[in-house]
Amino acid sequence: MLATDLIYSIAGVALFALGLRAALLHRTLLGRILAINICGAGIFLVFVALGYRGPDLVPDAVPHALVLTGIVVAVSATALALALGRRLREAGDE
Amino acid sequence: MVVYLWNLLDLVLAGLVVALGWAAVASADLKRGIVLFIAFGLLLAIIWARLNAPDLALAEAAIGAGLSGALLLAALRDEPHTGDVIGFTRGPVAWATTVLSLVVAGTVAWALLHAHAAADPIRLADKVTVHLEHSGVSNPVTAVLLNYRAYDTLLELAVLLAAALGIMAVGPARPAYKPAGPLFGALVYWLVPLLIVIGGYLLWVGAHAPGGAFQAGALLAAAAVMLRLGGNPAAGLPGPVAQRWLLVCGVAVFISVGLLVTVGGHAFLQYPHGWSGMLILLIEIAATLAIATTLALAYVGGTTPASQGTLSEQQIKNHRASD
Numbered sequence: 001m002l003a004t005d006l007i008y009s010i011a012g013v014a015l016f017a018l019g020l021r022a023a024l025l026h027r028t029l030l031g032r033i034l035a036i037n038i039c040g041a042g043i044f045l046v047f048v049a050l051g052y053r054g055p056d057l058v059p060d061a062v063p064h065a066l067v068l069t070g071i072v073v074a075v076s077a078t079a080l081a082l083a084l085g086r087r088l089r090e091a092g093d094e
Numbered sequence: 095m096v097v098y099l100w101n102l103l104d105l106v107l108a109g110l111v112v113a114l115g116w117a118a119v120a121s122a123d124l125k126r127g128i129v130l131f132i133a134f135g136l137l138l139a140i141i142w143a144r145l146n147a148p149d150l151a152l153a154e155a156a157i158g159a160g161l162s163g164a165l166l167l168a169a170l171r172d173e174p175h176t177g178d179v180i181g182f183t184r185g186p187v188a189w190a191t192t193v194l195s196l197v198v199a200g201t202v203a204w205a206l207l208h209a210h211a212a213a214d215p216i217r218l219a220d221k222v223t224v225h226l227e228h229s230g231v232s233n234p235v236t237a238v239l240l241n242y243r244a245y246d247t248l249l250e251l252a253v254l255l256a257a258a259l260g261i262m263a264v265g266p267a268r269p270a271y272k273p274a275g276p277l278f279g280a281l282v283y284w285l286v287p288l289l290i291v292i293g294g295y296l297l298w299v300g301a302h303a304p305g306g307a308f309q310a311g312a313l314l315a316a317a318a319v320m321l322r323l324g325g326n327p328a329a330g331l332p333g334p335v336a337q338r339w340l341l342v343c344g345v346a347v348f349i350s351v352g353l354l355v356t357v358g359g360h361a362f363l364q365y366p367h368g369w370s371g372m373l374i375l376l377i378e379i380a381a382t383l384a385i386a387t388t389l390a391l392a393y394v395g396g397t398t399p400a401s402q403g404t405l406s407e408q409q410i411k412n413h414r415a416s417d
Contacts (some may be wrong), residue, residue: 011108015115017199022119027181038115052145059146060219061234076257079392082169087264
């Protein structure tokens with residue numbers, strides 16, 4: 001069962017990298033915010049995969065709590081970024 | 095044999111999640127990208143369940159996929175001309191960025207492989223289990239969030255408050271939606287009470303099973319999104335003054351509890367023996383309200399007047415004209 005955490009942590013690294021690349025290359029603000037969210041999800045995946053201890057053991061609750069915090073912080077950062085983007089566009093239109 | 099089947103499932107899930115993530119960011123049509131992102135979040139929720147993290151699965155489905163997706167779609171509605179804009183940098187810069195990303199990925203993957211091959215690490219998990227009976231709750235994730243690492247959660251609520259203040263500062267609310275037709279209206283009337291009840295249940299059950307303030311707050315915010323889509327301009331939020339009280343109540347109650355326990359000679363946020371369960375519930379109730387208000391406010395896009403039952407005729411006329 002050792003392979004499980006490895007499979008998901010490698011998938012997390014792949015998500016992080018493709019999110020990073022897209023965040024740098026996207027020209028639209030919305031596209032960048034979307035890409036940063038994917039990037040963050042990759043980091044969460046690495047974290048939770050490392051907390052997995054096989055089917056018989058209770059998983060490590062500390063990374064779970066940190067990722068839960070991270071999910072909420074990510075959505076509030078996304079909301080603030082979108083609000084700022086909206087204001088920027090309105091300022092550009094004026 | 096069973097082990098191999100599980101690993102096959104892992105490979106399929108991991109491959110799918112990477113493919114969906116790729117499709118979401120590589121899509122030239124932003125709307126398509128956002129819908130793929132929502133699907134990505136739901137798949138991630140399944141992966142959290144697979145990795146024995148049901149608390150995260152609930153939060154991801156409600157917040158990561160649901161509310162983030164709703165926020166992005168609402169923002170897309172503001173954009174005057176998207177869909178036809180293909181916004182990718184190309185040429186040598188794109189190549190350099192790709193190489194950079196690959197180098198970063200390779201380095202992190204190499205480090206992970208080495209960490210994986212190393213001896214069994216020292217984990218905090220055992221400490222969590224040993225002290226769980228003194229934490230006041232029996233769900234280890236809630237114990238970490240509101241007892242062992244209560245500072246983190248307090249600061250997280252402060253981050254939410256800061257985001258809410260930023261959103262209130264930069265702009266007025268988005269224009270409201272048209273009142274819902276009979277079919278969607280009926281769905282709203284059924285779903286909103288259900289979401290509120292499930293939110294209350296998750297808040298209560300979080301003490302000893304998956305759930306807690308974040309999931310409960312997200313569900314209440316989902317109810318607000320439903321109300322707003324149904325044509326309620328304030329998304330069910332109370333008036334501006336009450337909104338401000340709800341926004342600060344999470345941080346305020348948390349700090350008050352932390353300071354009150356110092357009167358009895360304890361350290362800041364060190365709950366007295368036997369009182370932890372009650373104090374955690376008190377903090378979680380306030381946190382749920384603050385989280386729900388913040389997320390609903392983020393969806394609305396700014397402060398709104400108090401909820402009205404229906405839109406005025408003039409407002410409806412304006413919306414029809416603007417659509």
